[in-house]
Amino acid sequence: MMPAQCQLSERPTVRLDADAGIEPAVLLEILGQAPIVFHRIFVDITGSVTAALWLSYALYALEERRAGDDAWFSKSQDEWQRDTGLTRREQETARKRLRALELLEERRGMNLPLTFRVDCLRLLALIEAQAHGVHGSKSMVGR
DSSP: OOOOOOOOOOOOOOOEETTTEEOHHHHHHHTTOOOOOOOTHHHHHHSOHHHHHHHHHHHHHHHHHTOOTTOOEEOOHHHHHHHHOOOHHHHHHHHHHHHHTTOEEEEOOTTSOOEEEEOHHHHHHHHHHHHHHHHOOOOOTTO
C-alpha cells in the first residue's frame, strides 16, 4: 500500500512595511537563514520538540523534492544540520522516536545514502486521535 501524500506545510508570508520596518523573516532570509516552521501538534504526538521539528522538516523536504511515487527521499545529516540546526545526535534521537511511533521508515542500500519515508496515513491517524482526545470529537479514521 502506498502512503498518502503529506502536504501539511504552509509557507509564511513575508511583507515589508515602511512604518514597521523589516519583518524578522525577511531579515533572516537576507542573512541566508530562512525561517523554519513546524506543526505544534507534532510535539503533542511525538512528545518531543526535536522530533516534531524533524518530522515537519521531513514533510517540507518531501514536498520540495517531489519524492517519487513511493515517497522515499534522501537528505544527508549535513543538510539536516545546515537547514534545521539539529546536531547528528539530535537527528538520531528524533528519528528513533519517530520510528518507535511507526511514523518513519528508513532504508539504506549498499553504497547508497540513507533514505526516509514518512507514514502519512499513520501520521493522519495520530493527528486525528490527538484532536479527538483534546476536543472530544468523533473519529474520522476509516470513513
